[in-house]
Amino acid sequence: MPPIAAVPLPPARSLPVGSCDAHAHVFGPFDVYPLARDTEGAYPLATRELHLAMLDRVGCTYGVLVHASQNGLDCSNMLDALDQAPERLRGIAVVEPATAAETLADMARRGVRGVRVTEMRLPDGSALPYAQDFATIAPLAATMRELGWHAELWAPCATIVARVPELLAHGIPLAIDHMAMVDVDRVLVARTLVRELEIDWPGVEVILRLVTELAAARRRIAELEREAAARPSRS
Numbered sequence: 001m002p003p004i005a006a007v008p009l010p011p012a013r014s015l016p017v018g019s020c021d022a023h024a025h026v027f028g029p030f031d032v033y034p035l036a037r038d039t040e041g042a043y044p045l046a047t048r049e050l051h052l053a054m055l056d057r058v059g060c061t062y063g064v065l066v067h068a069s070q071n072g073l074d075c076s077n078m079l080d081a082l083d084q085a086p087e088r089l090r091g092i093a094v095v096e097p098a099t100a101a102e103t104l105a106d107m108a109r110r111g112v113r114g115v116r117v118t119e120m121r122l123p124d125g126s127a128l129p130y131a132q133d134f135a136t137i138a139p140l141a142a143t144m145r146e147l148g149w150h151a152e153l154w155a156p157c158a159t160i161v162a163r164v165p166e167l168l169a170h171g172i173p174l175a176i177d178h179m180a181m182v183d184v185d186r187v188l189v190a191r192t193l194v195r196e197l198e199i200d201w202p203g204v205e206v207i208l209r210l211v212t213e214l215a216a217a218r219r220r221i222a223e224l225e226r227e228a229a230a231r232p233s234r235s
Helices: 048-058 075-086 099-110 134-147 157-162 164-168 186-197 202-230
Strands: 021-025 060-067 089-093 110-120 150-156 174-176
Touching: 021 048, 048 060, 048 075, 060 075, 075 089, 075 099, 099 110, 099 134, 110 134, 134 150, 134 164, 157 164, 164 174
Parallel strands: 021 060, 060 089, 089 110, 110 150, 150 174
Antiparallel strands: none
16 A cells, blocks of 8 residues: 555644644554564555654644554564654553563663553454453553553453453553444443442543443434435435
8 A cells, every 4th residue: 555645734723732642553664664464455654754744744742652463562663663753752562461571661761651452353253463452461560550651451342341440450550542442322331331340430431421422423413414315405
């Protein structure tokens, strides 16, 4: 695929100083940072230079690079990007449970501030290749606490809600990825889980408010679509 657009249109309204793009991936150059799976054709060239150019054009002061599973467990592309712009970029790594504390400390020195874990699945129910699940946190938690890191959770909303007690027990901050992968048609399921598990965590309420607002927006969009379809066409 061709490279992503390096210079998108600037926003009509200037972003505040200190704005941050909190989630982006870098891919390529593929001869230097080959993809771990045979998916190169499905991913555009999205180098750190293009990412920094995009931040400049849209007016973002800072950016957070999240290691993508398509790069396997080799975080060098992200780490090299952090080295290039240490005053602007921070990173979220994907690491194995047995990763040495010294390795994590070196990543922290280079700008990594957390670990991404996922419970997402492929359509056939199998785990995503190279992804590390929630169980990864436990053996790393002590070092993560020392480094001041957080865990970035990529999982369905109901999975996060159901496992909040386990996740909070690690004593590290939690960040919820991809808007908690909310299923706006299952708001009541998530709320029922919260009541049954007697969860007392502000993050859960944030998720539920988000789901509720998205559900309302989805209903309104459906209403507008029906109204538009019912209008007589103009000839």
